Amino acid sequence: AQSVSQHNHHVILSEAASLELGCNYSYGGTVNLFWYVQYPGQHLQLLLKYFSGDPLVKGIKGFEAEFIKSKFSFNLRKPSVQWSDTAEYFCAVNAKLRGNEKLTFGTGTRLTIIP
Amino acid sequence: EAEVAQSPRYKITEKSQAVAFWCDPISGHATLYWYRQILGQGPELLVQFQDESVVDDSQLPKDRFSAERLKGVDSTLKIQPAELGDSAMYLCASSLDPLRTDTQYFGPGTRLTVL
Numbered sequence: 001a002q003s004v005s006q007h008n009h010h011v012i013l014s015e016a017a018s019l020e021l022g023c024n025y026s027y028g029g030t031v032n033l034f035w036y037v038q039y040p041g042q043h044l045q046l047l048l049k050y051f052s053g054d055p056l057v058k059g060i061k062g063f064e065a066e067f068i069k070s071k072f073s074f075n076l077r078k079p080s081v082q083w084s085d086t087a088e089y090f091c092a093v094n095a096k097l098r099g100n101e102k103l104t105f106g107t108g109t110r111l112t113i114i115p
Numbered sequence: 116e117a118e119v120a121q122s123p124r125y126k127i128t129e130k131s132q133a134v135a136f137w138c139d140p141i142s143g144h145a146t147l148y149w150y151r152q153i154l155g156q157g158p159e160l161l162v163q164f165q166d167e168s169v170v171d172d173s174q175l176p177k178d179r180f181s182a183e184r185l186k187g188v189d190s191t192l193k194i195q196p197a198e199l200g201d202s203a204m205y206l207c208a209s210s211l212d213p214l215r216t217d218t219q220y221f222g223p224g225t226r227l228t229v230l
Contacts, residue, residue, distance in 0.1 A: 004157075042223075043224060044208075044220050046218055046220075077152075090157050092157070094201075102163075102171065102220060105157030105159070106153070106157050108155075108156070108157050
């Protein structure tokens with residue numbers, strides 16, 4: 001079965017600092033990768049996704065993520081964070097199992113940005 | 116922008132009572148998902164529908180949980196009887212067609228507290 005690991009449970013940064021959130025997955029087949037974000041009091045929203053092609057994908061609000069197949073990783077990055085980036089971030093993997101695709105989430109990383 | 120609708124947003128109940136949650140997916144989305152998100156964890160799939168048919172309910176505790184999508188549009192998730200451990204956020208999501216690796220769009224969730 002597939003699994004997703006997010007190593008950072010809570011990250012605290014000052015505004016303008018650079019961000020990198022780790023995500024590793026375990027699955028031997030073809031996967032599609034996602035980062036979702038949940039702002040305080042709001043529902044889960046898609047930040048970015050990787051299906052195929054260029055392993056460096058760009059999402060909304062200046063976020064990007066790089067798929068490194070050899071490392072089974074899909075880390076999220078942003079060069080300069082803002083206070084409004086305070087949220088919970090979830091990495092997710094979608095793998096085809098028995099002809100169906102199942103989305104598996106990591107445990108999430110809570111990001112707190114200090115003004 | 117179309118959104119997934121869920122109600123109620125909050126539900127407080129006593130253990131052994133019955134509770135029900137409703138979800139209306141984005142119009143035209145054939146696939147509907149129910150997830151449970153326990154505090155501090157990522158969402159976990161409970162059940163997946165393709166139109167009115169259940170595709171995956173392997174993680175649904177069938178002794179107390181039931182889900183239906185009778186006309187292939189909106190859906191109801193029921194818990195009877197509720198237990199203390201059922202306290203969680205229940206999320207509904209929808210996608211156009213999982214076989215096309217479509218993105219899942221999430222509703223605001225129903226936060227259940229069992230006393």
